[in-house]
Amino acid sequence: MIADYDELFEPLRARRIHGSGHQPGDPDKAAAAVPRIVAAGPPTRLLFGTDALLLVQAGRDAFERDMPAWAELSPS
Numbered sequence: 261m262i263a264d265y266d267e268l269f270e271p272l273r274a275r276r277i278h279g280s281g282h283q284p285g286d287p288d289k290a291a292a293a294v295p296r297i298v299a300a301g302p303p304t305r306l307l308f309g310t311d312a313l314l315l316v317q318a319g320r321d322a323f324e325r326d327m328p329a330w331a332e333l334s335p336s
Contacts, residue, residue, distance in 0.1 A: 285309040 261269075290308050297306065307313050327334075 284311050 285308065293308075307316055
């Protein structure tokens with residue numbers, strides 16, 4: 261930790277500490293899914309939970325919106 265950044269990062273730290281142990285989802289369900297995932301051959305990427313799914317989908321949607329605008333410049 262660097263004291264110069266405390267003002268910026270302290271709210272993030274406090275939120276993490278407060279939320280620890282209260283995350284959405286069900287660890288027992290995730291653990292129960294592991295044998296099925298292993299038996300099927302795990303994918304490169306696997307999301308657990310609706311919160312993760314929504315977050316990643318939002319990022320992918322933003323990328324899909326932005327990509328065409330820069331498609332000409334990207335390969336240059």
